[in-house]
Amino acid sequence: MTNWGFHIAKSRIIDMDTADLGVYRKVAAKVPSAKLCLMCGACTASCTARNHTPFNLRKNHLLFRHGQFKGLAKEFDKCMLCGKCRLVCPRGVNTRALIYNMRMALDNLNYTRIKK
Amino acid sequence: MTAVDVLVIGGGPAGLESAYSLANNGYDVAVLEKEKNICGHLNQAHSLFPNFQNASEVRSAMIDKMTHPKISIHNDTEAIRIKRDIDKWGVETGSGKEFMAPALLLATGFKSFDPKYKEELGYGIYDNVITTTQFEAMCQKGSIVSPHGQKVKRIAFLNCVGSRDEKVGNHYCSRVCCINAVKQSIEAKKVLPEADIYCFYMDIRMAGQFYEELYRKSQEVYNVNYIRGRISEVSPTIDKRLHVKCEDTLSQTPMKITFDILVLMTGIEASLGTVALGQQLNISGEYNFAKSLSLHMADNYSSHKGLFLAGTCKRPLTLPEAVADARSAAGEIKNYLKTLKQ
Ligand code: SF4
Ligand code: SF4
Ligand code: SF4
Numbered sequence: 243m244t245n246w247g248f249h250i251a252k253s254r255i256i257d258m259d260t261a262d263l264g265v266y267r268k269v270a271a272k273v274p275s276a277k278l279c280l281m282c283g284a285c286t287a288s289c290t291a292r293n294h295t296p297f298n299l300r301k302n303h304l305l306f307r308h309g310q311f312k313g314l315a316k317e318f319d320k321c322m323l324c325g326k327c328r329l330v331c332p333r334g335v336n337t338r339a340l341i342y343n344m345r346m347a348l349d350n351l352n353y354t355r356i357k358k
Numbered sequence: 359m360t361a362v363d364v365l366v367i368g369g370g371p372a373g374l375e376s377a378y379s380l381a382n383n384g385y386d387v388a389v390l391e392k393e394k395n396i397c398g399h400l401n402q403a404h405s406l407f408p409n410f411q412n413a414s415e416v417r418s419a420m421i422d423k424m425t426h427p428k429i430s431i432h433n434d435t436e437a438i439r440i441k442r443d444i445d446k447w448g449v450e451t452g453s454g455k456e457f458m459a460p461a462l463l464l465a466t467g468f469k470s471f472d473p474k475y476k477e478e479l480g481y482g483i484y485d486n487v488i489t490t491t492q493f494e495a496m497c498q499k500g501s502i503v504s505p506h507g508q509k510v511k512r513i514a515f516l517n518c519v520g521s522r523d524e525k526v527g528n529h530y531c532s533r534v535c536c537i538n539a540v541k542q543s544i545e546a547k548k549v550l551p552e553a554d555i556y557c558f559y560m561d562i563r564m565a566g567q568f569y570e571e572l573y574r575k576s577q578e579v580y581n582v583n584y585i586r587g588r589i590s591e592v593s594p595t596i597d598k599r600l601h602v603k604c605e606d607t608l609s610q611t612p613m614k615i616t617f618d619i620l621v622l623m624t625g626i627e628a629s630l631g632t633v634a635l636g637q638q639l640n641i642s643g644e645y646n647f648a649k650s651l652s653l654h655m656a657d658n659y660s661s662h663k664g665l666f667l668a669g670t671c672k673r674p675l676t677l678p679e680a681v682a683d684a685r686s687a688a689g690e691i692k693n694y695l696k697t698l699k700q
Binding site: 254255256257258259263270274277278281300301304305307308310333 | 554574577578581583586606608609611612613614615616
C-alpha cells in the first residue's frame with residue numbers, strides 16, 4: 243500500500259473515566275505517604291538519574307496516579323533506588339517505597355520493562 | 359429620629375462584634391441591618407474552617423451578645439442616604455427612619471461573585487453546577503444529592519471562580535475560597551465516604567494558622583485529589599452528568615473527567631451596600647471595596663472624620679480576621695469619641 247504520509251494521531255487526553263485509578267489506590271494503601279506528595283519537584287531536581295536521563299519522578303508519579311501507565315515501567319527502571327530524593331521531600335514521602343511499589347504494580351499489569 | 363453614640367451599618371459578624379465591644383465600653387450603639395436576620399453570611403455557613411466548629415454555635419453566641427442593654431438592633435433597615443452635619447452623621451433608611459450619631463461605622467461586608475458571568479462553567483444552565491454556598495446548605499442538611507437523582511460518585515470543586523480572572527475584572531485573590539474548598543472537600547467525604555473528590559486549583563493558598571495542616575489532612579486522611587489546572591469547559595453527558603475539561607498542568611496533558619456535581623468556589627466582591635455607600639461617601643477604592651485611610655497605620659479610619667470601616671467592606675477577609683478587625687475598629691471609635699468630649 244502506498245504510504246501517503248498521513249496517519250491518525252492518537253488522543254493525548256487523559257481520560258479519567260476510563261483510566262484504572264484503582265492501581266494507585268492499592269499502591270497508596272501500601273505507601274500512605276504517597277498521598278501527601280505536593281508535586282513540588284524537589285525529588286526530581288535532586289535525582290542522580292535525572293541528571294543523565296529524562297527520568298522525572300514527580301511527573302511519572304502523577305501519571306501513575308492518573309492511571310496513565312504507558313511507558314512508565316521503562317521510566318521507573320532508570321531509578322537506582324538510591325533514596326536521595328527522600329532526603330529532600332518536604333512532605334516526607336517514602337519515595338523509594340513508592341517507586342518500588344509502582345514497579346511491582348506495573349509488573350503485575352505486564353507493562354514492558356527495560357530488556358535485561 | 360434616633361440619636362446614639364455610634365451607628366453601625368451592617369449586622370454581620372464585623373458590625374456585631376464592634377457593637378458589642380462599644381456597648382461594653384458604655385456607648386449606645388444602633389446596628390442597622392438590611393436583612394430580616396443579623397449575622398450576615400454566617401447564616402449560610404454549616405461549619406467553619408479550620409476546626410469544623412458548628413456555625414450555629416458562633417451565631418448563637420453573637421445573637422446572645424446583642425441582648426446587651428446598650429445595643430439596639432434594627433432589622434429590615436437599609437441605610438440609603440448618609441449626611442454629615444457638623445459633628446454628627448445622619449443616616450436615612452429605606453423605611454424612612456432617621457438615625458444620628460457622632461461616629462459611624464461602615465460594616466457593609468461582601469457579596470459572592472455571581473457565576474452566571476462565567477458561562478463556560480454552566481452555572482444556571484446545568485442544575486448540578488452549584489455554588490459553594492449551595493453546597494454548604496447541602497452539608498447542613500447532611501445529604502449531598504444530585505438534582506437528577508443519580509448516586510453521587512464524584513464531586514469537583516473549582517477554585518478561583520470570579521477571582522484572579524481578568525475576564526470578570528477581578529485581578530485579586532479572594533483568600534478564603536482555597537481554605538473553604540479544602541474544608542468542603544472534607545465535609546463531602548464525611549457525608550459520602552465512597553465518593554471521589556477532586557479539587558481543581560491554580561495555586562492552593564492556605565496562609566494562616568492550621569490551614570496548611572487542613573490541606574495535608576484532606577490528602578492523608580480523606581484522599582482528596584488535587585488537580586492543578588483551571589476547568590475551561592463544562593458540558594452535559596447523555597445521563598445529565600457533567601463532562602469537564604482542563605489541563606493537568608503538572609503533567610502537561612489535557613484531561614477530561616465526568617462529575618455528578620460541580621461546586622464553584624465563588625469569590626468575594628464588595629456588597630451592593632458597600633458599593634452604594636462607598637460611592638456616596640466618596641471612599642470607594644479598588645474593585646469598589648471601601649478604602650481605608652492608611653493600610654499600615656489607620657486601617658479602620660476613612661478619609662472622613664468620624665467615619666470608620668470594619669471587616670470585608672474593605673477587602674476579602676476570613677471570619678476570625680473580620681472579627682478581629684471589628685474589635686480594632688471599636689477601639690479606634692472609643693478613642694475618637696473621647697477626643698470629642700475633651
Ligand atoms: S531513589 Fe531513584 S528517583 Fe530517588 S534520587 Fe535515587 S535514582 Fe532518583
Ligand atoms: S519531593 Fe516529595 S512532595 Fe515533592 S514532588 Fe517529590 S515526592 Fe512529591
Ligand atoms: S483563595 Fe484560592 S480559590 Fe480563592 S481566589 Fe485565592 S487562589 Fe483562588
